[in-house]
Amino acid sequence: MPETEAVSTYALIAGFLGGLGLFLLGMTLLTDGLKTAGGKALQHILGQWTRTRPRALASGMGVTALVQSSSAVTVATIGFANAGLLTLGQSVWVIFGSNVGTTMTGWLVALIGFNIRIEAFALPAIGIGALLYLFMKAARPRHLGLALAGFGLLFLGIDVLREAFEGLSTTVDLGALTRPGFAGLLIMVGIGALLTVLMQSSSASMAMALTAAMSGAVPLEAAAAAVIGANLGTTVKALLVVIGATPNAKRVAAAHVIFNGLTAIVALLILPWFLAAIAWIWGSTGEAPAPAMLLALFHTAFNLLGVALMVPLAGPMIRYLQRRFRTAEEDIARPQYLDKNSAGIPDLALQSMLQETGRLADISHSIAREALQPNPPAADTLDRRSQAVEQLTQAINEFAIRTANHPMPEAVGNGIAETVRIARYHREVAALADQIADLRREASGEARPIVSEQRRAWQEQAIRALDLCNLESDDGDDGHALAATEAVSTVEAAYAELKAALLREGTFGSLAMSEMERQLRIISTARRLVTQADKARRHTEALESQIRGLRKTLEPENA
Known part of the structure; x- marks a missing residue:
């Protein structure tokens, strides 16, 4: 027994x-x-x-x-x-x-x-x-x-x-x-x-x-x-x-x-x-x-x-x-500057939105940078942070709607609308980075990874352009704007050369056609990502310039 x-x-x-x-x-x-x-x-x-x-x-x-x-x-x-x-x-x-x-x-x-x-x-x-x-x-x-x-x-x-x-x-x-x-x-x-x-x-x-x-x-x-x-x-x-x-x-x-x-x-x-x-x-x-x-x-x-x-x-x-x-990503997604009380003061609301959009830019930039690195991070890591970007963008949109219910000068209203537009550019950067990471992970099981020097060089150029687009410039610093514009132009020119090289490799058999198609999708998506980041930079610089001009105009009245 x-x-x-x-x-x-x-x-x-x-x-x-x-x-x-x-x-x-x-x-x-x-x-x-x-x-x-x-x-x-x-x-x-x-x-x-x-x-x-x-x-x-x-x-x-x-x-x-x-x-x-x-x-x-x-x-x-x-x-x-x-x-x-x-x-x-x-x-x-x-x-x-x-x-x-x-x-x-x-x-x-x-x-x-x-x-x-x-x-x-x-x-x-x-x-x-x-x-x-x-x-x-x-x-x-x-x-x-x-x-x-x-x-x-x-x-x-x-x-x-x-x-x-x-x-x-x-x-x-x-x-x-x-x-x-x-x-x-x-x-x-x-x-x-x-x-x-x-x-x-x-x-x-x-x-x-x-x-x-x-x-x-x-x-x-x-x-x-x-x-x-x-x-x-x-x-x-x-x-x-x-x-x-x-x-x-x-x-x-x-x-x-x-x-x-x-x-x-x-x-x-x-x-x-x-x-x-x-x-x-x-x-x-x-x-x-x-x-x-x-x-x-x-x-x-x-x-x-x-x-x-x-x-x-x-x-x-x-x-x-x-x-x-709560996770760290969800804490990131919680707005730090969008206080509901400031929504009733248009000038203050615009400044709060700009600060929150700056946070959004930093998160999107980090996602994009990691997606373009030689070894992309795990899917769940990027996915959670991309969701945080989506939630933060939604919070900025909702804050703008609440602010729009109050009377405000036309210039401030235009600035709020422009900030929403900039936030959408940053959200698109994160979404494109997520797509790039997914496409690159599909190659993890390939017998022969494609890692030519030309592609490595192009990735480095794209990362440099991203860094310049996200780098905060000093007031009226034309040198920074020029460097960012040149970096984006370099990425555009190198993209055409890399695309031609990939097509040659696929046509003459040194690269499988399916892999060629995937690599073309990767560089095309990365090109769009850099373009969206550059748009966000240019619109942000233009908006900040308008705000500085508006403040100078109001200074004599306040004095």
């Missing part, structure tokens, strides 16, 4: 570690695949589906009811948020809808005693995803295959975890654990949550509670408390998913925990009256509800109650979560 017990303990630990590893590996592959393959097209589609609260809520409900797994929707939503394809506001309402949609499992068990398990699709998903990744040549299908394989691995991990603990559900006597009063209900909540965590399936816990209530093994209130616990136990999956994830994914997981925790507390506090009201409403039809049917209705009703509670609370909760789990 001791040897048998040791084997059983080892199998339990091995199954738990293996299942957890598969789960986390699947989540990583799913996130990476979606981020690489989805791009702006997937973001647009998801944005259309979840653009408003009702649509996001309905999407979560409908998809969860269809696939019969809130885990699939919760994990996919966190994955989308992790990949930056869904905003926090969109994600939380999908999660809320998912909690309502998962109650369909209780109805299936109560009505026909049958539960659809999405885990049955795990192995085909892994196989199809692996084939796509191994045999497709285009980048997007390959990474979609990676995401599909990750999806399958994720649910295979859940299945392994459930199998590791499947014997537990047959050894726990719920009836023996019930106690009278509120303490007994808390025990049943804990049991429901624990079983969901151990078996990694709230559906299994729900089915156990329904069966126990139907057989009379536990009182109706105790079974309802176990259902609340099963609902609460699903939050553990969300917490597992966000290990090593982005701050936005952690915020979505936290919203999931807050929603389920608040719903569980309210439902438990009003449990006797809630069950009585449901039974009374159902009984008005002249037909006494079966315990299983009553519990299914209770499960749906208290999740809908949770959604109703979140309607006024979602906004403050989202604002609170946005201040949590």
